[in-house]
Amino acid sequence: MTGSVWELFFLVFFGLAAIWFGIVVFRTHSMVRSALALLFSQTAIGAMFMVMQAEFLGVLQIMMMATEMSVMALFMVMFMMDPGGMGAMEMSHQKRLSLRAGGVGLLAALAVSWLADWGPAAASIPDASRQVELLGIELLGRSMFIFESAGLTILTSMIAATMVAIAPRKPGGGT
Amino acid sequence: MSIAILLLTLTLGAYFIAVIEGWAVHGRFSLTRPALSAVALFGRESLLARTPDRLFFEAAPVLLLVAGLLAVAVIPLAPGLIIADLATGALFLNAALAYVLVALIMAGWGPNGGYAMIGGWRFLGQFIAYAMLIVMPITAVAMRAESLSTTMIVTSQADLWNVFYQPLGFVLFVLAAMGLAWLPPLDLPNAPGDLAGGVEAEYTGVRLAVLRLARMVIILALAGAIVTFYLGGWLGPWLPGWAWSVIKMLVVTTVMLTTGRLVPRVREADLLAAGWKLGIPLALANIFLVGVIALVVDI
Numbered sequence: 001m002t003g004s005v006w007e008l009f010f011l012v013f014f015g016l017a018a019i020w021f022g023i024v025v026f027r028t029h030s031m032v033r034s035a036l037a038l039l040f041s042q043t044a045i046g047a048m049f050m051v052m053q054a055e056f057l058g059v060l061q062i063m064m065m066a067t068e069m070s071v072m073a074l075f076m077v078m079f080m081m082d083p084g085g086m087g088a089m090e091m092s093h094q095k096r097l098s099l100r101a102g103g104v105g106l107l108a109a110l111a112v113s114w115l116a117d118w119g120p121a122a123a124s125i126p127d128a129s130r131q132v133e134l135l136g137i138e139l140l141g142r143s144m145f146i147f148e149s150a151g152l153t154i155l156t157s158m159i160a161a162t163m164v165a166i167a168p169r170k171p172g173g174g175t
Numbered sequence: 176m177s178i179a180i181l182l183l184t185l186t187l188g189a190y191f192i193a194v195i196e197g198w199a200v201h202g203r204f205s206l207t208r209p210a211l212s213a214v215a216l217f218g219r220e221s222l223l224a225r226t227p228d229r230l231f232f233e234a235a236p237v238l239l240l241v242a243g244l245l246a247v248a249v250i251p252l253a254p255g256l257i258i259a260d261l262a263t264g265a266l267f268l269n270a271a272l273a274y275v276l277v278a279l280i281m282a283g284w285g286p287n288g289g290y291a292m293i294g295g296w297r298f299l300g301q302f303i304a305y306a307m308l309i310v311m312p313i314t315a316v317a318m319r320a321e322s323l324s325t326t327m328i329v330t331s332q333a334d335l336w337n338v339f340y341q342p343l344g345f346v347l348f349v350l351a352a353m354g355l356a357w358l359p360p361l362d363l364p365n366a367p368g369d370l371a372g373g374v375e376a377e378y379t380g381v382r383l384a385v386l387r388l389a390r391m392v393i394i395l396a397l398a399g400a401i402v403t404f405y406l407g408g409w410l411g412p413w414l415p416g417w418a419w420s421v422i423k424m425l426v427v428t429t430v431m432l433t434t435g436r437l438v439p440r441v442r443e444a445d446l447l448a449a450g451w452k453l454g455i456p457l458a459l460a461n462i463f464l465v466g467v468i469a470l471v472v473d474i
Contacts, residue, residue: 030228032284039277059263063270066277067306073280074299128262132323 010051018044026092031076031083039069055128056135177256184421185247189391192398192428196391199432213384221380224286232285236378236385239278243392245271250399251326253409253416264325265313268400272309272355275393276302279364279374282386286377294373298357298364300443304450305354305361311458312344312351315465316404329408334474336407343461345405347454349431352397354446356390359435363443398427 021041025034042065049058077083092098126134139147193209223232248271249264251257261267276298283295317323319340320331338345354361365373378386402408402423409416441449468474 032280033228033231036231036277036281055261056263056266059261059266059270063266063273066270066273067302070276070280070299070302074296077296129322129324132262 007051011048014044014047014051018042018048029082031080032073035069035073035076038072039065042069053125053128054131056132178258180417181252181256181258184252184417185244185392185395188395188421188424189388191425192391192394192432193387195425195429195432199436213388216384216387217381219380221382222377224288224377227287227377228285230285231281232377233382235278235282235285236382236389238274238281239389240385240392242271242274242278243389243396246396247392247399249325250396250403251329251408252420254326256417257326260324260326263323265317265323265328265404268325268396269310269313272393272396275355278389282374282378283364288377290371290376291374294364294366294370294376297366297370297443298374301354301357301361301363301446304447304454305351308347308351308450308454308458309355311455311462312341312348313404315341315344315462318462318465319469325403325408329403329410332407333410336410337405340468340474341405341461341465343457344465345401347458347461348404349401350454352401353431353435356394356397356431358394358431360438360440361435361446362440363446366440369440394428394431395424398424398431401427 018041021037021044024037025041028034028037043062046058046061046065049055049061052058125131190209194204194206197208198204223229246268248258249261249267251260259267279298280295283291283293283298285291316328316337319337320328322328322331332340350361357364363373364370365375370376375383375386399420402420406423406427407419408423409420411419414422
């Protein structure tokens with residue numbers, strides 16, 4: 001059972017890495033560091049998927065987060081007064097409210113993990129290529145409606161946000 | 176044994192890419208030049224900019240190299256001659272190369288220099304232009320192979336190479352690959368002549384050597400990806416499989432490194448407009464066409 005010991009080791013390792021990078025997000029003053037710490041936290045979660053033999057999900061998570069968090073870094077730099085953290089800008093706001101919300105969230109997560117009936121552990125895992133196939137069938141079957149409506153919602157909100165962001169053009173030339 | 180062969184091939188490949196790039200840039204074909212430049216870079220002082228983001232500055236070249244190496248790991252040179260034959264190989268290649276973007280942003284932000292920072296953020300804009308054109312042609316390739324495994328993708332081309340099956344996807348993928356490796360005319364992040372080196376501007380000595388080596392590995396990975404996805408990988412008559420892979424990769428690299436220099440550098444805004452208004456509709460059309468052909472014709 002050495003394989004499972006190593007799996008456990010790497011699972012704990014990447015889990016701790018994810019938590020550590022999550023803490024770094026709030027400890028740093030630099031917007032870019034903050035965004036990239038969030039990226040590496042998500043990458044560590046992707047690595048946890050890989051350890052748990054969910055290869056497709058892991059690779060997808062690792063791929064998507066790299067691009068999403070980089071774009072987020074760009075927006076943070078664009079809109080913040082102190083993107084480099086040189087002026088020691090305070091990164092946290094509404095501390096008491098966020099502490100309470102975080103505490104409630106933690107309790108809820110712990111309650112779910114303890115109280116939920118997780119059912120018996122899977123005896124065997126289908127190999128990675130079979131997983132991809134099963135996921136594809138799931139996405140084009142039962143879950144198709146959910147995914148399509150989510151995609152359409154995101155697209156609509158992106159177009160709406162872009163429309164709101166465009167400055168109205170003044171009549172008679174110039175912007 | 177096969178790992179040793181692969182490492183040797185990787186080292187030689189990266190070296191030859193440096194030789195070909197020297198030939199394309201300086202017009203002189205020299206087999207010793209990259210080795211001499213490497214020795215020179217190692218001998219030189221590696222300067223540190225004033226008030227840098229030290230962590231990003233140090234980590235960026237290493238992350239770039241790791242991203243390139245991980246991408247190379249899923250490229251098959253011959254049946255069985257592959258570092259990691261993942262069931263999700265084609266997607267994994269994307270995932271690894273997405274970190275090229277992260278590394279370049281870090282390299283741009285780290286040294287606290289204007290040119291470097293502009294280069295780094297420029298690459299993010301460039302990424303938004305090329306990213307979909309990497310993923311969508313691969314989708315069409317995977318549709319034909321009915322698998323994301325890179326070896327399965329090669330064997331699916333036994334009757335007809337993908338370059339003839341889906342030429343549109345091939346053209347889009349090669350252009351996007353040139354954007355990913357910031358090769359001319361899409362060399363916006365370092366832009367010799369208008370950004371004074373861009374992301375490379377503040378790097379010197381050993382760090383610059385690692386940065387340049389990483390870029391060679393990325394070009395090698397992309398040439399490998401083009402050969403695997405479109406040019407039939409190791410398939411070919413007479414010669415052994417690995418030889419075909421190597422020959423094809425060298426030809427693709429030479430074409431990528433030389434042809435782009437014949438056209439002027441593309442502006443960022445034009446690149447984004449072309450990518451989204453022309454590239455993505457064409458990539459969608461490619462997926463649709465490949466789907467129809469796969470359903471109707473049995474090849």
